[in-house]
Amino acid sequence: MKMWRSKIFIGFILMIASTVTAVAQCAICTKTAEQLGEGPAKGLNAGILYLAATPFLIIGYIGYRWFQSEKEKNKLDAQQSEQRQL
Numbered sequence: 119m120k121m122w123r124s125k126i127f128i129g130f131i132l133m134i135a136s137t138v139t140a141v142a143q144c145a146i147c148t149k150t151a152e153q154l155g156e157g158p159a160k161g162l163n164a165g166i167l168y169l170a171a172t173p174f175l176i177i178g179y180i181g182y183r184w185f186q187s188e189k190e191k192n193k194l195d196a197q198q199s200e201q202r203q204l
Contacts (some may be wrong), residue, residue: 147166151159 147162151162
């Protein structure tokens with residue numbers, strides 16, 4: 119189980135490290151950023167990426183909690199079935 123987690127973690131780190139700069143702007147935001155200049159445009163782009171990442175983090179947290187509760191429930195079910203067999 120530990121090996122599986124470490125492989126996922128290493129894969130995630132490699133994926134993050136090998137990303138290129140993302141451009142997450144709609145047409146209107148692009149025109150606004152062009153008018154602002156290069157510095158503020160980068161800040162606007164970072165803000166858009168930050169706002170886009172928030173729902174994914176929330177869903178990931180909910181999924182993780184669900185996974186943990188299902189794992190615990192399966193463990194309890196297995197223990198109860200063993201006790202019934204005895």
